[in-house]
Amino acid sequence: KAGVTQTPRYLIKTRGQQVTLSCSPISGHRSVSWYQQTPGQGLQFLFEYFSETQRNKGNFPGRFSGRQFSNSRSEMNVSTLELGDSALYLCASSLRLGGQETQYFGPGTRLLVL
Amino acid sequence: AQSVTQLGSHVSVSEGALVLLRCNYSSSVPPYLFWYVQYPNQGLQLLLKYTTGATLVKGINGFEAEFKKSETSFHLTKPSAHMSDAAEYFCAVGGDNDMRFGAGTRLTVKP
Numbered sequence: 001k002a003g004v005t006q007t008p009r010y011l012i013k014t015r016g017q018q019v020t021l022s023c024s025p026i027s028g029h030r031s032v033s034w035y036q037q038t039p040g041q042g043l044q045f046l047f048e049y050f051s052e053t054q055r056n057k058g059n060f061p062g063r064f065s066g067r068q069f070s071n072s073r074s075e076m077n078v079s080t081l082e083l084g085d086s087a088l089y090l091c092a093s094s095l096r097l098g099g100q101e102t103q104y105f106g107p108g109t110r111l112l113v114l
Numbered sequence: 115a116q117s118v119t120q121l122g123s124h125v126s127v128s129e130g131a132l133v134l135l136r137c138n139y140s141s142s143v144p145p146y147l148f149w150y151v152q153y154p155n156q157g158l159q160l161l162l163k164y165t166t167g168a169t170l171v172k173g174i175n176g177f178e179a180e181f182k183k184s185e186t187s188f189h190l191t192k193p194s195a196h197m198s199d200a201a202e203y204f205c206a207v208g209g210d211n212d213m214r215f216g217a218g219t220r221l222t223v224k225p
């Protein structure tokens with residue numbers, strides 16, 4: 001079974017540009033979550049989607065948005081990039097079965113904003 | 115509003131010794147509590163999660179954590195450390211449409 005895949009793996013952008021990151025969850029997983037990891041702020045939760053609906057949202061500005069498609073694939077968009085958006089963006093898919101939840105993370109997309 | 119404090123950014127134990135990683139949280143709503151592990155050069159993994167019900171939660175790789183509401187704690191333990199447990203561990207609290215992570219605790223296991 002394929003794991004969570006994220007594309008692209010590395011990305012360099014300049015301030016003011018926008019970027020779209022993609023996440024393909026494990027087959028059968030309907031929940032996708034996004035996280036930002038930086039040396040200064042650590043891990044931060046961005047948002048969670050379930051069956052194409054945003055279920056939870058972290059404390060990020062409106063420049064950060066996401067969506068989920070009917071096949072559970074998810075995209076995250078950041079508009080008007082700032083230097084501080086440089087980070088590792090992690091996507092995770094999860095499945096709840098019999099009261100147990102298992103969450104799997106992708107390798108991340110490393111974004112550098114110049 | 116929620117927050118998480120992990121006590122000790124670095125913890126070192128000997129192989130075979132008890133592992134105890136401390137996590138305290140604050141939450142204005144009944145919390146969901148998580149422990150994640152990040153092995154060197156690998157991605158994050160969910161170790162265990164508490165939502166409701168039994169306060170002692172068993173996770174993967176022999177780890178468990180106990181939710182103590184009176185102490186607002188969710189400490190992670192493993193009876194006997196293995197070299198392969200060396201990693202960074204993150205505690206997180208969720209609920210109220212948000213999720214907050216602790217700064218992480220780096221666990222070193224000495225032979």
